[in-house]
Structure formats: C-alpha cells, structure tokens
Amino acid sequence: DAGVIQSPRHEVTEMGQEVTLRCKPISGHDYLFWYRQTMMRGLELLIYFNNNVPIDDSGMPEDRFSAKMPNASFSTLKIQPSEPRDSAVYFCASSPRTDAGYTFGSGTRLTVV
C-alpha cells in the first residue's frame, strides 16, 4: 500500500485566495483525520470522519475552513479565504479502528503571504 497520500506537498498562496488540500487514505481505513501543526500550538485535530461522515469538527478554527469526504478514498480540506495565520503544516491521517493508531501522510506545508 502506498500509505496516506497528500497533495500538494507545498502550497504558497496569497491572502484571500482559496486553498484546497487533498488526501487519499489507506484503502480499508474507516477513520480519516485532519490535523494542523504549528510551532506555537503543536498538533491540533481539526476534524475527523468515520465511514465518510464528519463526526467531530469542533477543532475547525472558523467558518473559513471546510472539509469533505465524498467517498472512502478521497477527502479535501478547503480554506476560503485564506489568511497568513493559516500558514502551517496540514496532515491527513487514517486508521482502520480504535486500537490501531494512525497512519499519517507526509503533510502539506501551506504558506499564506
């Protein structure tokens, strides 16, 4: 298996632009998580899905953030409009069940200028 695949690896965009981050989880994993990592706040859970259904989005910072999972093999995290404070590394992770731990993707480094 190729693991969790995220794209793009790096994204530089101007403030106010829409940004879309993509994730392909491991086949057969029922859970998908989006995390944000910054120096100041560490790893923050933004949202997670179970069987393609959003379960907890309490970590999504503002209405500018949205996430979808239209099928079991694809998820997106969208920021519209983007702001400089959104600059961070965004990770997607998937898991087959409660006791398995997560498999993380390599992350997308987002820079908003």
Place this chain on the structure above:
Amino acid sequence: AQSVTQPDIHITVSEGASLELRCNYSYGATPYLFWYVQSPGQGLQLLLKYFSGDTLVQGIKGFEAEFKRSQSSFNLRKPSVHWSDAAEYFCAVSSLAAAGNKLTFGGGTRVLVKP
C-alpha cells in the same frame, strides 16, 4: 479531559548513549498509549503502542516503552542512539471509550544527537 505531558522540550544525547523520553498522561478510562516519531519534513510514524498485557512493549527502530499505571507514565527508551534518531517524538493517548478513536498528542520532545 484527557491530556498528555512531555516535560522535556529538547534533549541532547551523544551517539551511542542511552535515551529516555518522558510522557505522563491524564485520563479517566483505560488508556491506549502510542509513541510517534517525526523526522524533519515528514509525517508522523508510529513507533509502538500499548493497549493491555505486558507493560513493556517493543517497537520499531530498537525503541521500547514501559507503561506504569501508578505513575501515569509511558516513557520511551532506547539503549544506544544512532544519529538517525534525531527527530521529534510525540506521545499520544486514546481509549476504547474515546469518541471516534481520537488521539490526544503531547507537545513533543525534540532529540538532538551529538557525534
């Protein structure tokens, strides 16, 4: 609410020396405990996990961790570090009772390895 504390933000160790990273958790239910490693520019990789049974668990890359319920700790150890072990290490906790398999991460410990 569950929480994880990694008291050491940075640790510097000489190559070949032993390493111990501390992790303390606060959790009401029986915890599932994990250690992850993050190399620069990479995602997090699972080193080892504990759910039940033997309190000393072995992981990849020669790491082991010991669960001590009385101390609410899950410290990570390696007898002899290699330069390639320089990375950031994260302890995490979850449980069967945790809604949706959510992991709570500690703040991480950055390990520097001196030649």
